[in-house]
Amino acid sequence: MTSLRDRLATRSLAGVAALGASALILSACGAPPPSGGSSGGTSATTSNYLGCMVSDSGGFDDKSFNQSGFEGLQAAVKDLGIQEKHVQSKADTDYDPNLRSMVSAGCKLTVTVGFLLGDATKSIATANPNSHFAIIDYNDPTFPKNVKPIVYDTAQAAFLAGYLAAGVSKTGKVATFGGIKLPTVTIFMDGFADGVKYYNQKKGKSVQVLGWDKDKQDGVFVGDFKSIDKGKVLTQGFLQQGADIVLPVAGPVGQGAGSAILDANKTGASGKLLWVDSDGYLTAPDYKSVILSSVQKTMTKAVEAVLKDDKDGKFDSAPYIGTLENGGVALAPFHDLDSAVPADLKGELDQLKKDIISGTVQVTSQSSPKK
Amino acid sequence: MAEAQQVPETAQAPLPTGPSQPTPSAPAGATLLRRIVTGTPMVSLLSVVLAIVIGGILMAVTNPKVATAAGYFFGRPGDTIAEIFRPYAALVQGSIFNWEGADFTAQIYPLVETFTVSTPLIFAGLGVALAFRAGLFNIGAQGQLIFGALLGAYVGFTWHLPPGLHLLVVILAGIVGGGLWGGLVGFLKARTGAHEVIVTIMFNYVASFLLLFLLTTPAFQRKGSTNPISPFLDEDALFPALLGPQFRIHAGFILAILVTWGVWWILNRSTIGFEFRAVGANPNAARTAGVNVGRATVLVMALAGALAGLSGIAQVAGTEKYLSGGVAASIGFDAITVALLGRSTPWGTLFAGLLFGAFRAGGVSMQAVTQTPIDIVLVIQSLIVLFIAAPPLVRAVFGLNPRRPKKAKEPPRAKAPMSTSGAAS
Numbered sequence: 107m108t109s110l111r112d113r114l115a116t117r118s119l120a121g122v123a124a125l126g127a128s129a130l131i132l133s134a135c136g137a138p139p140p141s142g143g144s145s146g147g148t149s150a151t152t153s154n155y156l157g158c159m160v161s162d163s164g165g166f167d168d169k170s171f172n173q174s175g176f177e178g179l180q181a182a183v184k185d186l187g188i189q190e191k192h193v194q195s196k197a198d199t200d201y202d203p204n205l206r207s208m209v210s211a212g213c214k215l216t217v218t219v220g221f222l223l224g225d226a227t228k229s230i231a232t233a234n235p236n237s238h239f240a241i242i243d244y245n246d247p248t249f250p251k252n253v254k255p256i257v258y259d260t261a262q263a264a265f266l267a268g269y270l271a272a273g274v275s276k277t278g279k280v281a282t283f284g285g286i287k288l289p290t291v292t293i294f295m296d297g298f299a300d301g302v303k304y305y306n307q308k309k310g311k312s313v314q315v316l317g318w319d320k321d322k323q324d325g326v327f328v329g330d331f332k333s334i335d336k337g338k339v340l341t342q343g344f345l346q347q348g349a350d351i352v353l354p355v356a357g358p359v360g361q362g363a364g365s366a367i368l369d370a371n372k373t374g375a376s377g378k379l380l381w382v383d384s385d386g387y388l389t390a391p392d393y394k395s396v397i398l399s400s401v402q403k404t405m406t407k408a409v410e411a412v413l414k415d416d417k418d419g420k421f422d423s424a425p426y427i428g429t430l431e432n433g434g435v436a437l438a439p440f441h442d443l444d445s446a447v448p449a450d451l452k453g454e455l456d457q458l459k460k461d462i463i464s465g466t467v468q469v470t471s472q473s474s475p476k477k
Numbered sequence: 478m479a480e481a482q483q484v485p486e487t488a489q490a491p492l493p494t495g496p497s498q499p500t501p502s503a504p505a506g507a508t509l510l511r512r513i514v515t516g517t518p519m520v521s522l523l524s525v526v527l528a529i530v531i532g533g534i535l536m537a538v539t540n541p542k543v544a545t546a547a548g549y550f551f552g553r554p555g556d557t558i559a560e561i562f563r564p565y566a567a568l569v570q571g572s573i574f575n576w577e578g579a580d581f582t583a584q585i586y587p588l589v590e591t592f593t594v595s596t597p598l599i600f601a602g603l604g605v606a607l608a609f610r611a612g613l614f615n616i617g618a619q620g621q622l623i624f625g626a627l628l629g630a631y632v633g634f635t636w637h638l639p640p641g642l643h644l645l646v647v648i649l650a651g652i653v654g655g656g657l658w659g660g661l662v663g664f665l666k667a668r669t670g671a672h673e674v675i676v677t678i679m680f681n682y683v684a685s686f687l688l689l690f691l692l693t694t695p696a697f698q699r700k701g702s703t704n705p706i707s708p709f710l711d712e713d714a715l716f717p718a719l720l721g722p723q724f725r726i727h728a729g730f731i732l733a734i735l736v737t738w739g740v741w742w743i744l745n746r747s748t749i750g751f752e753f754r755a756v757g758a759n760p761n762a763a764r765t766a767g768v769n770v771g772r773a774t775v776l777v778m779a780l781a782g783a784l785a786g787l788s789g790i791a792q793v794a795g796t797e798k799y800l801s802g803g804v805a806a807s808i809g810f811d812a813i814t815v816a817l818l819g820r821s822t823p824w825g826t827l828f829a830g831l832l833f834g835a836f837r838a839g840g841v842s843m844q845a846v847t848q849t850p851i852d853i854v855l856v857i858q859s860l861i862v863l864f865i866a867a868p869p870l871v872r873a874v875f876g877l878n879p880r881r882p883k884k885a886k887e888p889p890r891a892k893a894p895m896s897t898s899g900a901a902s
């Protein structure tokens with residue numbers, strides 16, 4: 107009782123299968139590479155050194171420190187010819203097993219990211235004294251000798267950003283908000299507030315900072331590093347209160363601040379955005395027309411440098427502290443908004459940077475990394 | 478054992494002709510063979526095979542190494558097959574036996590790790606399964622787990638009690654925390670008729686955000702730190718390690734097996750368990766038969782919550798040793814799958830928990846050894862579960878569905894009554 111339709115269907119199915127099979131055969135007729143050769147040796151100077159990385163639950167595509175650190179690992183593969191392995195954590199409970207798997211995979215140095223991995227890094231490092239570890243954005247004085255913390259005195263660069271914002275603001279109000287109240291977030295806000303304060307002292311002005319009170323260590327937070335819409339609502343609130351420059355310290359949530367400022371500028375306002383971690387002009391190009399500058403933490407370079415040192419047998423457990431002096435933290439170029447910054451303000455910023463490096467101007471934050 | 482439990486499996490009307498049920502007629506050779514082939518273990522095996530094939534195709538599409546090897550498939554087919562099977566080998570290597578391990582410890586580490594990872598899944602899975610048997614969809618294992626972990630951890634790092642007693646108090650705190658959180662759902666259901674699915678989902682949110690909030694308060698933070706991580710639990714408050722510090726396995730695993738037996742006993746040997754099952758089968762009939770349905774609902778949800786609370790204790794007093802915002806991972810939701818996969822029987826849940834634990838443990842090495850992206854790992858694992866959970870689909874794919882009696886399909890018989898009735902009227 108097979109109908110014509112059934113038969114047709116079978117036949118056309120067979121036709122499709124035949125077509126697919128022939129395509130497969132055509133594409134599968136290539137010559138195999140000579141056997142016995144080592145696989146994946148593209149770099150001229152391949153090394154057997156194995157550098158590894160474990161992300162926190164944000165994943166390697168978080169547009170923040172996981173991503174920057176991972177780019178450092180990839181740069182090391184390219185520039186130093188090392189081998190790499192990386193494992194992404196899906197939950198906090200993955201850290202310990204993931205770190206163990208890296209050790210048993212034979213990693214010489216494993217980079218971990220963030221305070222969430224602090225305890226796991228400490229316990230695995232203690233149990234495996236012959237493996238080396240580096241942890242980004244976290245330091246624990248009780249770390250064993252085979253852990254190198256990579257930390258940043260971000261307050262120094264944020265201080266410059268605060269001074270810049272106070273100098274550029276036309277309304278006399280600038281604002282900041284954070285993702286979650288963590289030391290690595292509030293250190294930006296401390297430096298920013300102090301930079302504004304320093305500007306006021308020098309110039310006899312009274313530029314206000316909304317969103318953070320350094321003395322009380324309290325301010326405005328989104329509650330996570332994901333809710334872009336909340337960042338937008340918060341920024342709209344700041345703009346309505348009269349602020350014209352906003353520093354969101356919340357990773358991708360900064361995009362919400364960017365779109366709020368873009369919207370406001372369509373109706374005649376002149377809001378500006380300060381980005382964090384990376385140069386937002388390059389990493390968040392949607393908002394490049396309003397990005398005044400960025401408070402950068404150059405994690406990519408730091409990770410590559412630590413891997414290079416370890417490969418060359420020069421590993422040490424002294425914390426790497428990114429400062430203005432060693433370029434670990436920096437104020438990014440003004441790019442398109444260069445004309446918005448008066449020439450004498452640029453000069454003052456250059457001088458201020460020198461003063462901070464020389465110690466003439468002290469930048470303090472209770473969240474600053476301790477040596 | 479899972480098979481022995483199958484008769485009361487879904488708390489619904491039993492299927493009249495399940496393939497695994499013995500039929501009174503003496504099986505001929507062919508039907509016996511068919512029954513073996515279509516029986517649950519065989520279907521499970523075939524579903525794994527099917528998932529491996531589909532997962533292999535997936536990896537072939539997503540993995541550049543496989544694509545390269547497939548480019549010269551006819552030149553050296555072994556390469557393609559080897560590239561496809563390498564992640565699976567890593568899965569086994571990371572969950573059962575590591576044949577490349579340097580010493581015995583390294584070789585059996587994966588199996589022990591599977592037991593460790595499955596411990597919280599078993600507890601939470603039992604909680605979900607128990608509620609299922611009473612006809613309640615407990616989606617709230619996540620929240621109950623968090624509440625148990627919250628209370629247990631707090632008792633673990635603020636109180637300082639003598640060894641032995643401290644762990645006992647921590648376990649009790651977990652049971653009370655989870656039990657209250659679950660019991661409250663049962664109470665709302667019994668008193669107001671609020672649907673347990675909605676209530677438990679909302680309670681999950683309340684619990685997880687409460688945890689996040691509490692971790693921002695000094696009472697739950699470490700001294701001198703403002704990171705949202707609690708202090709470590711006291712050493713006495715932790716489950717003792719079973720095999721020394723090289724392994725993560727702790728006494729919670731033994732407790733999980735004992736509790737599995739306990740849940741089996743409650744369900745199948747106790748009066749209250751009988752009431753649970755009666756309510757699950759038909760609440761109205763149970764009420765007519767004199768069962769206090771409201772009391773049974775509150776009790777079963779409290780028990781389910783207590784089991785999920787124990788899962789939280791397995792986390793804070795077992796592997797994690799402190800409280801963080803992600804202490805529950807996705808265990809409470811995986812538990813639903815574990816319970817369903819275990820057909821809501823206690824021992825079935827235990828084995829489903831072990832299977833899931835093996836996936837979790839093996840997923841780590843699939844990532845670390847072969848650099849398969851974790852998302853693909855999870856897709857493949859979910860496919861395996863999907864096929865195991867849908868035996869008819871697998872039987873259909875392999876053409877193993879029992880042939881229907883030919884009579885049903887014959888047109889004359891179907892048409893005959895219609896034509897006669899048409900003629901009659």
